[in-house]
Amino acid sequence: MRITVLAGGVGGARFVRGVREECARRWPATGSGPTDGGSGGDTHTAGIASTGIGSTGTNGPATSADITVVVNTGDDLWLAGVRLMPDFDSLLYSLAGVNDTERGWGRAGESERVSAELREWGVGWPWFTLGDLDLGTHLARTSWLRDGLRPSDVAERLQRRWPLGVRLIPATDTEVDTWVQVDPADPAVDGRAELHFQEWWTRFRAGITARAFSQRNLADARPAPGVAEAIADADVVLFAPSNPVVSIGTILGVPGIREALATTRAPIVGVSPIIGGSVVRGMADACLHTIGVETDAAAVGLHYGSRRPAQGAAGGGLLDGWLVDETDAAALPSLEEAGLHATSVPLWMRDLDTSAALAGAAIDLAARIRDER
Amino acid sequence: MRITVLAGGVGGARFVRGVREECARRWPATGSGPTDGGSGGDTHTAGIASTGIGSTGTNGPATSADITVVVNTGDDLWLAGVRLMPDFDSLLYSLAGVNDTERGWGRAGESERVSAELREWGVGWPWFTLGDLDLGTHLARTSWLRDGLRPSDVAERLQRRWPLGVRLIPATDTEVDTWVQVDPADPAVDGRAELHFQEWWTRFRAGITARAFSQRNLADARPAPGVAEAIADADVVLFAPSNPVVSIGTILGVPGIREALATTRAPIVGVSPIIGGSVVRGMADACLHTIGVETDAAAVGLHYGSRRPAQGAAGGGLLDGWLVDETDAAALPSLEEAGLHATSVPLWMRDLDTSAALAGAAIDLAARIRDER
Numbered sequence: 001m002r003i004t005v006l007a008g009g010v011g012g013a014r015f016v017r018g019v020r021e022e023c024a025r026r027w028p029a030t031g032s033g034p035t036d037g038g039s040g041g042d043t044h045t046a047g048i049a050s051t052g053i054g055s056t057g058t059n060g061p062a063t064s065a066d067i068t069v070v071v072n073t074g075d076d077l078w079l080a081g082v083r084l085m086p087d088f089d090s091l092l093y094s095l096a097g098v099n100d101t102e103r104g105w106g107r108a109g110e111s112e113r114v115s116a117e118l119r120e121w122g123v124g125w126p127w128f129t130l131g132d133l134d135l136g137t138h139l140a141r142t143s144w145l146r147d148g149l150r151p152s153d154v155a156e157r158l159q160r161r162w163p164l165g166v167r168l169i170p171a172t173d174t175e176v177d178t179w180v181q182v183d184p185a186d187p188a189v190d191g192r193a194e195l196h197f198q199e200w201w202t203r204f205r206a207g208i209t210a211r212a213f214s215q216r217n218l219a220d221a222r223p224a225p226g227v228a229e230a231i232a233d234a235d236v237v238l239f240a241p242s243n244p245v246v247s248i249g250t251i252l253g254v255p256g257i258r259e260a261l262a263t264t265r266a267p268i269v270g271v272s273p274i275i276g277g278s279v280v281r282g283m284a285d286a287c288l289h290t291i292g293v294e295t296d297a298a299a300v301g302l303h304y305g306s307r308r309p310a311q312g313a314a315g316g317g318l319l320d321g322w323l324v325d326e327t328d329a330a331a332l333p334s335l336e337e338a339g340l341h342a343t344s345v346p347l348w349m350r351d352l353d354t355s356a357a358l359a360g361a362a363i364d365l366a367a368r369i370r371d372e373r
Numbered sequence: 374m375r376i377t378v379l380a381g382g383v384g385g386a387r388f389v390r391g392v393r394e395e396c397a398r399r400w401p402a403t404g405s406g407p408t409d410g411g412s413g414g415d416t417h418t419a420g421i422a423s424t425g426i427g428s429t430g431t432n433g434p435a436t437s438a439d440i441t442v443v444v445n446t447g448d449d450l451w452l453a454g455v456r457l458m459p460d461f462d463s464l465l466y467s468l469a470g471v472n473d474t475e476r477g478w479g480r481a482g483e484s485e486r487v488s489a490e491l492r493e494w495g496v497g498w499p500w501f502t503l504g505d506l507d508l509g510t511h512l513a514r515t516s517w518l519r520d521g522l523r524p525s526d527v528a529e530r531l532q533r534r535w536p537l538g539v540r541l542i543p544a545t546d547t548e549v550d551t552w553v554q555v556d557p558a559d560p561a562v563d564g565r566a567e568l569h570f571q572e573w574w575t576r577f578r579a580g581i582t583a584r585a586f587s588q589r590n591l592a593d594a595r596p597a598p599g600v601a602e603a604i605a606d607a608d609v610v611l612f613a614p615s616n617p618v619v620s621i622g623t624i625l626g627v628p629g630i631r632e633a634l635a636t637t638r639a640p641i642v643g644v645s646p647i648i649g650g651s652v653v654r655g656m657a658d659a660c661l662h663t664i665g666v667e668t669d670a671a672a673v674g675l676h677y678g679s680r681r682p683a684q685g686a687a688g689g690g691l692l693d694g695w696l697v698d699e700t701d702a703a704a705l706p707s708l709e710e711a712g713l714h715a716t717s718v719p720l721w722m723r724d725l726d727t728s729a730a731l732a733g734a735a736i737d738l739a740a741r742i743r744d745e746r
Contacts, residue, residue: 079516080516081454081512081514081515081516081517081518082515113484113486113505114487114506114508114509114512117505117506117508117510117512118512118513120509121513121531121534123512123513123516123517124512124516132487132505133487133490135487136489136490136491136493136494137490137494139453139487139490139491139497139508140453140454140490140494140495140496142453142454143453143497144454145454146451146454158494161493161494
């Protein structure tokens with residue numbers, strides 16, 4: 001079973017943990033023991049997930065399924081001399097089990113000695129903390145980039161430290177940092193017409209009206225090595241319940257990725273990031289508002305659109321199936337009408353079990369779509 | 374009084390502290406109170422040392438003398454994605470009073486959380502520790518370099534945090550990292566014919582025979598802004614008792630610096646880094662051996678040579694005067710014979726007073742040379 005997931009950071013990480021867990025239950029690693037979250041064998045090998053043989057790493061359940069995650073890079077930035085890839089690192093730390101579950105981001109047991117110095121030097125953003133352990137990752141990445149490695153090479157190296165049981169690939173090796181167009185007359189922005197996404201998101205908590213989002217270099221970007229193949233060769237493609245505009249949206253904006261999605265034989269199933277008209281986590285509503293999409297599970301599904309629209313509906317969409325929460329079950333007929341196979345299931349990922357159940361529902365919907373073809 | 378000092382790192386820092394102290398005693402800052410090492414006023418201004426008005430910073434005694442230090446950059450390197458300038462930082466930390474006096478290098482109160490992570494990532498050199506506080510400096514520098522600042526601009530910014538009472542300028546803005554040619558058959562070097570100076574120095578403690586030293590890009594380097602002027606306009610130029618080969622030697626190798634020294638009207642006085650045939654600190658003997666100079670106070674003085682050689686002696690040297698330790702007083706006649714004004718004084722810098730006394734002796738020798746012209 002080959003599953004490819006398009007995902008952003010924190011919410012994406014929660015979903016991917018569920019996918020990994022569910023796969024371990026359905027397709028346990030060959031030769032490994034019970035799959036209930038332990039280390040099933042003693043053949044830990046760095047990077048084994050990318051071999052497609054399955055993983056017996058210590059950081060997650062062992063599965064024979066080949067899980068690839070195409071990671072949003074639109075949140076990435078240069079800060080204080082180092083390259084940050086926040087969504088990638090969120091996935092890395094979370095899947096490795098070294099994330100700070102209290103705070104919801106960064107490394108567990110983090111400290112901020114270097115950040116205190118950077119504030120003294122007036123370098124970086126005082127409202128954007130770089131933890132010491134986290135800085136180790138950024139320095140390693142920056143060092144390897146200086147050595148000439150591509151971000152996808154760096155991603156592969158970072159995953160050697162902790163066998164994740166999944167393979168993370170940045171969507172593109174091109175730097176496609178997102179910038180947010182704002183009103184320069186807004187007193188908070190000091191006359192600037194554009195803010196880096198991280199400033200808009202982290203400093204202003206998306207509280208300043210975004211006129212538009214634009215990703216640098218996006219027209220010239222190409223999918224990172226392995227991305228198009230992972231979509232083309234998948235048995236199932238899933239859209240994590242990540243921000244449809246700046247996370248999934250950035251991935252989809254990389255030339256070549258829409259084409260790969262359009263032509264893959266795998267069913268493509270998305271999971272709504274909206275429950276009952278509210279964002280599950282993050283501030284996707286502010287982003288949706290900017291692109292004129294309602295904060296509504298059905299509206300986001302229709303924004304992605306159907307690959308095989310029903311008669312009379314507009315074509316050129318991305319999805320075959322769409323999962324909404326049970327509270328949004330009333331929207332199912334309109335989604336089906338637009339050509340989407342839609343199902344309502346419990347969408348809240350409260351813990352590993354509910355995340356796995358959600359992943360299972362997405363995989364089941366994909367199987368149903370394949371069977372109905 | 375304008376004093377310009379050519380200096381390397383730790384030994385240079387000790388000497389420059391002495392120069393600053395001695396200047397405060399001889400030429401106290403106008404309008405400031407007692408000069409015995411306290412903060413003489415309340416008009417702390419970042420960068421005031423570069424105005425030539427003198428400094429009333431909290432980090433050193435106040436003097437009206439204008440002290441400029443031309444800092445060796447041959448020890449600099451890229452490591453773990455950041456730019457290190459070890460000699461500059463040694464001077465900065467020491468003059469700011471934030472250096473670790475126990476260990477002899479780095480910041481006081483240092484920790485190594487990031488370094489532990491870098492070891493996990495296999496990035497950097499396990500035998501070259503980057504302290505957390507120190508990394509703050511490296512990240513600030515690297516960030517500013519990424520923004521397009523020159524190393525000399527970065528140096529100026531770093532000095533804003535702590536008014537030093539002296540102005541530090543890197544000898545050149547060009548990256549002139551020193552590499553050491555070694556025997557590739559030496560089992561310790563894994564077949565390499567060349568090591569970065571820091572590997573040879575810090576990892577191997579200069580214990581592998583150096584066939585030669587070469588500085589990258591040195592032929593294309595130019596003095597950093599202010600360096601040639603500081604030499605040309607000085608009343609006194611001093612060579613700190615730093616490594617004559619890889620510290621002072623690198624500074625002298627920057628095209629334009631020898632010319633500035635040759636033409637300045639200021640007397641040029643050097644201080645021997647060798648006492649009684651031994652290196653005061655560091656491993657300069659290994660470096661001297663490589664360039665065929667004896668580890669001997671007189672030999673190093675003659676290696677620098679006299680600007681105004683006595684009849685029959687070789688010309689084209691760099692110095693007017695040379696200070697040796699009292700134990701090396703027997704060498705004075707041969708130095709005088711070679712055209713150098715030589716004096717023997719206590720050379721050990723055990724504390725601030727002995728450092729100041731040594732600086733005073735160098736300034737006195739310069740005055741004597743000027744008077745005798």
